[in-house]
Amino acid sequence: MLSYDEVRPWARRISLKVQAREMPPWHLDLTTGIQDYKNDISLTDEQIATIVTWVESGSPEGDPAALPPLPELSDGSDWRMAEQLGPPDFVMKAPPYTIAANAQDQWWVRNTTFEGVIDEPRYVRATELKGTYPLGVRVLHHGHAMLSSQSADGQRASGPIGRQGVGKAGDRFPDGTGMLIYPSGEINWNLHYFPIDEEVRSERAEAAVWLYPRGYEPEFATRGEQFFAADTGPGGLWAQDVLLPPNSIKSQQGVRVLNQPALITSFRPHMHMRGSAQSLEAVYPDGRREMLARVDKYNHVWQIAYEFEDGVAPLLPKGTSLVITTTWDNTEDNPNNPDHRQWVVFGQRGVDEMSHTWLGITYLSDDQFEHMVAERRRSMSAPKAGP
Incomplete structure (x- = not known):
């Protein structure tokens, strides 16, 4: 919703949802456990009260001249992590799969080789998985891309190079933490598709990987x-x-x-x-x-x-x-x-x-x-x- 005319018909529903803390989606129990999170999108009590008061007063329109500029919204064709880290160092594609227009949930589980992408052991900084634009992003319910790799002398490493679900697009490791990968290996794709009343032919989910600079060894090694x-x-x-x-x-x-x-x-x-x-x-x-x-x-x-x-x-x-x-x-x-x-x-x-x-x-x-x-x-x- 980008304008007053789009928001106004939903004002009472918005009030109910924010009072119930159903929106924005942040489902933590606020009475127990750790409460400090990097990605906290929840509203404060004061923010909720502001919205409720606005609705109860008739949802008046403010001064259009005071509106902030509209945000630049992604259409799903680009990588979200690119805003922070620039373009990925490499992108891997799953084998093609056709999703029927009307059917039950569908799963696509396949292995692909990982060769010739890097020429030495490297540390992963961030990963992201998504369906291809425009229809793939709609049918991919969630998915995993797991890389099992090995070095020339037989050392092994395994971990995710992409996990996706609604509300989760990718992973960025904390600064100083990275996941080791070797030049040779195999990717296991485990993809859950859901039909959208339209056939989607030859969908190929993609996993993007951002690496630390060549030769960099982080203080902490993780498996994601x-x-x-x-x-x-x-x-x-x-x-x-x-x-x-x-x-x-x-x-x-x-x-x-x-x-x-x-x-x-x-x-x-x-x-x-x-x-x-x-x-x-x-x-x-x-x-x-x-x-x-x-x-x-x-x-x-x-x-x-x-x-x-x-x-x-x-x-x-x-x-x-x-x-x-x-x-x-x-x-x-x-x-x-x-x-x-x-x-x-x-x-x-x-x-x-x-x-x-x-x-x-x-x-x-x-x-x-x-x-x-x-x-x-x-x-x-x-x-x-x-x-």
Whole structure:
């Protein structure tokens, strides 16, 4: 919406949505856990009150001459990361796939070779995945591009060179952190397409990669956003023991013990239509518990990665247990529930369910951990600048 005439008919709906904190999409529980995020788009109480007051006073038009210039909006053909980092260093394309006009969800899983793109080991700074413009960006529901690479002497490295979902376009690692890739390897494409009543022929999703300069070695090496399941089954990866009876609310936990120190930079819950809440809690080796983050208004439409501010990003010692708790609402009170009368099990479709978390996590050596802890304590004890 770019004008008063476009906004005015929706004024009351806008008021309701911002009061319920459904828009802008920011679904964190504001009463617990870390509250400082790099990508926080939520409104303050004062901003919400301003909108509500405007609507209740009849939604009058202000002075058109006082309007700020219109923003330059992307049409989906360019890379979002390019605004910060310039053009990508290289772009990889998935094999072509035709999406039927009318069908069920469709998945395209294929491997492609990674050869001749780089000529030496390099560190990745940022990645982005998207469908091709104009129709591919509409049919790509979400996707992953995973690179498994190796050096000439057999050393291996693996990690994502692109993850995409509504509300998530790409990943940029913190300054001084990078993901190592080698010149030879294979890319696994896992793409979920959803028909749009129009055939899309030979769609080729694209993964863009931004590299650190040649010869640069970051202080911290990461494997990018990693998968953590909330699964009660022994060793299961995908929470395949999900079973939701009709008209039920159910919770499930998964626990992962860190075998080395780690820094968590982002938290991205993943469930489907019945998902209502997910939390990330740390249980420290000394028994202390800390709620790191909790989403209490989950909406499957928005796959948001909540990016912790540098000074508060969880810095966890070896032996810490990460407890992931998921809650589903399979009742008629859930407005996103397509049918509360159904039994629901694990599955890839939106009407099925999942339960896992994507964490931006960087594993640390003991020395790196101790150094970061000391730096954070020093920063917290430093006098604050004031007027």
